[in-house]
Amino acid sequence: xxxxxxxxxxxxxxxxxxxxxxxxxxxxxxxxxxxxxxxxxxxxxxxxxxxxxxxxxxxxxxxxxxxxxxxxxxxxxxxxxxxxxxxxxxxxxxxxxxxxxxxxxxxxxxxxxxxxxxxxxxxxxxxxxxxxxxxxxxxxxxxxxxxxxxxxxxxxxxxxxxxxxxxxxxxxxxxxxxxxxxxxxxxxxxxxxxxxxxxxxxxxxxxxxxxxxxxxxxxxxxxxxxxxxxxxxxxxxxxxxxxxxxxxxxxxxxxxxxxxxxxxxxxxxxxxxxxxxxxxxxxxxxxxxxxxxxxxxxxxxxxxxxxxxxxxxxxxxxxxxxxxxxxxxxxxxxxxxxxxxxxxxxxxxxxxxxxxxxxxxxxxxxxxxxxxxxxxxxxxxxxxxxxxxxxxxxx
Numbered sequence: 001x002x003x004x005x006x007x008x009x010x011x012x013x014x015x016x017x018x019x020x021x022x023x024x025x026x027x028x029x030x031x032x033x034x035x036x037x038x039x040x041x042x043x044x045x046x047x048x049x050x051x052x053x054x055x056x057x058x059x060x061x062x063x064x065x066x067x068x069x070x071x072x073x074x075x076x077x078x079x080x081x082x083x084x085x086x087x088x089x090x091x092x093x094x095x096x097x098x099x100x101x102x103x104x105x106x107x108x109x110x111x112x113x114x115x116x117x118x119x120x121x122x123x124x125x126x127x128x129x130x131x132x133x134x135x136x137x138x139x140x141x142x143x144x145x146x147x148x149x150x151x152x153x154x155x156x157x158x159x160x161x162x163x164x165x166x167x168x169x170x171x172x173x174x175x176x177x178x179x180x181x182x183x184x185x186x187x188x189x190x191x192x193x194x195x196x197x198x199x200x201x202x203x204x205x206x207x208x209x210x211x212x213x214x215x216x217x218x219x220x221x222x223x224x225x226x227x228x229x230x231x232x233x234x235x236x237x238x239x240x241x242x243x244x245x246x247x248x249x250x251x252x253x254x255x256x257x258x259x260x261x262x263x264x265x266x267x268x269x270x271x272x273x274x275x276x277x278x279x280x281x282x283x284x285x286x287x288x289x290x291x292x293x294x295x296x297x298x299x300x301x302x303x304x305x306x307x308x309x310x311x312x313x314x315x316x317x318x319x320x321x322x323x324x325x326x327x328x329x330x331x332x333x334x335x336x337x338x339x340x341x342x343x344x345x346x347x348x349x350x351x352x353x354x355x356x357x358x359x360x361x362x363x364x365x366x367x368x369x370x371x372x373x374x375x376x377x378x379x380x381x382x383x384x385x386x387x388x389x390x391x392x393x394x395x
Contacts, residue, residue, distance in 0.1 A: 008171035015146035072198025095130025100153035117357020262291030
């Protein structure tokens with residue numbers, strides 16, 4: 001195990017090298033570009049034995065991954081923002097073909113207006129494509145999650161593609177201490193790619209992506225749904241195994257911080273989870289029973305875990321760095337839906353914040369929690385969701 005300082009993008013690149021990926025489809029887009037640039041250095045120096053294919057677009061990058069994965073090799077690509085949207089058609093082809101491709105998406109807000117700063121609307125807009133979605137809090141989390149994503153995706157109970165998401169610039173270009181595991185230890189955790197997953201076998205020809213009638217199509221979609229449900233359990237198994245091997249403390253679906261005895265929890269995803277923990281520490285000093293829940297696996301959504309929390313909590317405070325126009329933040333919707341079957345439901349307070357890279361400060365999160373306590377103490381009917389940090393507006 002070697003500890004060094006590196007950016008989030010380099011952490012992703014090192015994970016790809018450790019995973020023995022054999023085909024990388026490379027196309028640049030800010031703030032993802034340095035991931036594939038670093039991988040190109042590994043390939044050029046001979047540190048990584050892989051086909052490095054420079055493609056002409058993000059659509060082609062995913063098409064290339066689909067072809068390589070169909071042929072039976074471990075594949076990788078990276079993208080961000082508009083690039084992820086350009087892949088949209090091929091994301092469905094990857095999941096519908098049950099190909100365990102792993103891709104990093106460096107979260108960046110969508111245009112117009114043009115911006116290179118972060119929010120989660122690019123990946124959230126792809127949540128129904130049949131891809132698993134993981135969200136990372138820091139650079140160590142990025143390296144470790146890429147490795148775990150390969151093992152989960154390639155499990156015979158799953159066989160679905162995985163998207164590892166992390167915040168542009170806040171993680172992608174910020175250097176942090178990262179422990180890089182030894183290659184032999186990674187090899188014992190992540191075995192060589194199982195070529196039995198290949199859809200192309202010259203000795204046993206098959207048809208890939210063929211036309212089906214209505215009497216078959218629905219069953220294909222049901223199998224993807226079953227695989228998503230399986231992925232929850234596989235993610236827990238893999239996280240436990242990885243934590244044991246590499247002295248980490250991961251959970252497969254959600255990660256809790258000071259949740260024991262909490263009556264209110266703050267829910268978040270991505271790099272924001274670090275600020276949320278700081279807010280919890282401040283509130284705990286005031287003797288408020290507050291904890292934090294980080295959603296690590298957004299698809300499949302951990303609704304059973306949310307119900308477990310909801311059965312013993314007074315309130316959820318949800319901070320969404322995304323917006324589903326015409327409705328609300330994605331986490332807010334998902335959590336309310338997950339709690340629907342509970343007889344006694346906690347209050348659910350939603351906040352949209354940090355779009356386009358706008359700062360979400362610890363003191364802002366603290367004030368959100370105070371609003372929750374005020375609503376509980378005075379039995380207030382709280383607005384469905386509030387937008388925080390708009391110009392000229394105070395929280």
